[in-house]
Amino acid sequence: MALPSDLKFLLQQTRPYRLKLWFAVILLILESAVLLAMPWFAGEVVRALLAKSIPGQLLLFWLLVMGLQAVINMASSFTMGSIHQRVTADLGLRVYEHLQALPLAWHQQRKRGEVLAFLHSDVWYISQFISSVLIPLLPMLLSCVGALILLCRIEPILGLIIAAVMPFFFIAVKWITRSLRPLANSASEEEARRYGISEQNLSVLPVIKAFTREEEETSRYRKQTEKLLALEIRQLRITAWLTPGIRWLMAACVIGLLWLGARQVAGGNLTAPELMTLMLYGLLLTNPLSQLADIYGRLQMARGSAARLMNVLGEHPESDTGIREISKLHGDIRFENIDFSYPDRPALLKKFTLHIPAGQTLAITGVNGAGKSSLAHLLLRFMEANEGDILIDGINARDIPLKSLRSHIGLVSQHVLLFNASVGFNIGYGQVAPTQSQIESAARAAHAHDFISALPNGYDTVIGDEGVRLSGGQKQRIALARALLKDPSILILDEATAMFDPEGERSFIAECHDLLRSRTVLLITHRPASLALADRVIKLEAGHWVDVQATGSTTH
Ligand SMILES: Nc1ncnc2c1ncn2[C@@H]1O[C@H](COP(=O)(O)OP(=O)(O)O)[C@@H](O)[C@H]1O
Numbered sequence: 001m002a003l004p005s006d007l008k009f010l011l012q013q014t015r016p017y018r019l020k021l022w023f024a025v026i027l028l029i030l031e032s033a034v035l036l037a038m039p040w041f042a043g044e045v046v047r048a049l050l051a052k053s054i055p056g057q058l059l060l061f062w063l064l065v066m067g068l069q070a071v072i073n074m075a076s077s078f079t080m081g082s083i084h085q086r087v088t089a090d091l092g093l094r095v096y097e098h099l100q101a102l103p104l105a106w107h108q109q110r111k112r113g114e115v116l117a118f119l120h121s122d123v124w125y126i127s128q129f130i131s132s133v134l135i136p137l138l139p140m141l142l143s144c145v146g147a148l149i150l151l152c153r154i155e156p157i158l159g160l161i162i163a164a165v166m167p168f169f170f171i172a173v174k175w176i177t178r179s180l181r182p183l184a185n186s187a188s189e190e191e192a193r194r195y196g197i198s199e200q201n202l203s204v205l206p207v208i209k210a211f212t213r214e215e216e217e218t219s220r221y222r223k224q225t226e227k228l229l230a231l232e233i234r235q236l237r238i239t240a241w242l243t244p245g246i247r248w249l250m251a252a253c254v255i256g257l258l259w260l261g262a263r264q265v266a267g268g269n270l271t272a273p274e275l276m277t278l279m280l281y282g283l284l285l286t287n288p289l290s291q292l293a294d295i296y297g298r299l300q301m302a303r304g305s306a307a308r309l310m311n312v313l314g315e316h317p318e319s320d321t322g323i324r325e326i327s328k329l330h331g332d333i334r335f336e337n338i339d340f341s342y343p344d345r346p347a348l349l350k351k352f353t354l355h356i357p358a359g360q361t362l363a364i365t366g367v368n369g370a371g372k373s374s375l376a377h378l379l380l381r382f383m384e385a386n387e388g389d390i391l392i393d394g395i396n397a398r399d400i401p402l403k404s405l406r407s408h409i410g411l412v413s414q415h416v417l418l419f420n421a422s423v424g425f426n427i428g429y430g431q432v433a434p435t436q437s438q439i440e441s442a443a444r445a446a447h448a449h450d451f452i453s454a455l456p457n458g459y460d461t462v463i464g465d466e467g468v469r470l471s472g473g474q475k476q477r478i479a480l481a482r483a484l485l486k487d488p489s490i491l492i493l494d495e496a497t498a499m500f501d502p503e504g505e506r507s508f509i510a511e512c513h514d515l516l517r518s519r520t521v522l523l524i525t526h527r528p529a530s531l532a533l534a535d536r537v538i539k540l541e542a543g544h545w546v547d548v549q550a551t552g553s554t555t556h
């Protein structure tokens with residue numbers, strides 16, 4: 001029988017830790033073996049007591065065995081705990097790496113909070129399953145079988161009856177808990193959604209406050225919480241009575257055993273110490289069985305998580321098959337017959353052909369939504385054109401490894417994205433080990449040095465989430481400095497001075513000729529002052545471009 005793929009996935013996660021895993025299993029088996037000796041000890045002690053002797057040596061031996069059990073228990077807890085931590089760390093890292101490698105389009109179609117749930121709760125459920133269900137499973141089964149065999153030796157018929165009833169018992173538990181998996185799946189999805197709401201809301205908190213929508217947002221969060229709560233209560237309704245129910249059933253069995261045993265003792269077929277041993281074996285047998293519902297619940301959660309992670313890990317990362325490394329780039333760019341549209345959107349670029357010679361500063365204008373930023377993103381291969389090629393220095397961009405391609409392009413995007421770290425860290429981000437003087441000269445070039453020096457801790461000032469402790473223009477200057485430090489052959493300034501004050505923009509433009517002359521620059525802008533810097537100005541329109549300065553301009 002082939003295993004379902006999600007179970008296979010769960011088992012595959014144990015592969016790197018196989019040795020450690022078996023070590024833990026062996027420790028647990030030893031622990032169970034020691035546990036199996038307990039009823040025997042108890043029986044022997046009762047026997048000695050009935051014979052009116054004090055079993056000193058036996059008790060001492062028992063104590064030693066208990067000590068041994070403690071040592072094994074310590075080792076097994078540590079091993080299982082460390083497997084749990086390792087799986088969480090390693091699987092988490094794998095999922096993170098994969099999420100990072102997925103195309104931006106994949107992320108743009110999802111909520112960040114929901115993506116974060118893959119990384120945290122799903123990884124956790126899986127590692128938790130491995131350490132607290134999968135590893136103890138075999139030892140648990142062995143101790144059940146061991147207890148059953150030892151029980152059979154004392155009372156064969158009883159043992160056989162229990163062995164025969166057990167499969168029905170498993171089937172019953174499985175039947176009762178059949179609705180747990182869909183419930184667990186829905187609960188995980190709703191949980192991710194709730195996480196998503198909180199993540200999103202906290203990052204747009206100024207908007208919520210400005211529009212005084214706190215109550216509505218609280219109620220949205222409450223509704224989502226209630227949805228989740230309802231599912232969790234439904235789960236609880238099954239599991240809450242199941243575990244005590246099974247436990248009661250097991251207790252009934254043990255009491256039944258006692259009753260049967262007591263009759264045997266009365267009939268002289270069984271001694272009292274044997275009955276004691278029998279009962280304790282019964283308890284050993286029933287203990288794991290009473291955990292069955294809990295184990296089954298965890299298995300369902302882990303299977304749901306496994307199915308989700310399998311889906312995510314099965315998504316294709318950005319295509320990066322290029323092998324033509326480029327160490328030096330002149331910056332000649334050709335868009336050739338590019339057709340591009342976002343999924344489920346009308347065509348944005350139609351047979352778009354444009355040549356930007358190396359060293360040119362090309363200003364690109366056009367109404368909002370004309371596709372200016374998209375053009376820049378196509379160049380960086382954040383997404384792929386449906387048709388056509390982009391050639392850089394005559395090489396098809398698809399043939400250049402992404403890392404190599406992107407290392408030569410500096411992007412100051414319209415929406416500045418900064419790390420919640422120091423100014424210096426943000427500026428130096430593109431370099432492996434930037435020196436302070438490199439950072440400062442980039443900041444000077446971006447006209448950022450003066451305001452940075454005035455910050456409380458200068459370049460060490462931490463700027464808050466997404467740079468909230470800076471003004472819009474200051475953020476843009478830091479992003480500009482960051483791009484300049486990289487000294488790219490192609491520089492894309494996507495409305496990069498839009499938030500500069502007029503004076504700041506004028507002085508930046510007056511001094512940036514050298515910066516622009518040494519490279520190819522795509523200057524996406526509407527500002528007349530910036531347009532003056534350009535060698536050529538084009539306007540994007542209906543998927544094509546027109547030369548703005550040329551009179552009687554033609555559409556290309
Ligand atoms: N990730 C995306 N998914 C779908 N549509 C998008 C995406 N990004 C931008 N668009 C759409 O593509 C069009 C061009 O966007 P963009 O290139 O940002 O315009 P511009 O920079 O010229 O203002 C817009 O209509 C916008 O709604």
Ligand SMILES: [Mg+2]
Binds near residue numbers: 373374494
């Ligand atoms: Mg734009």
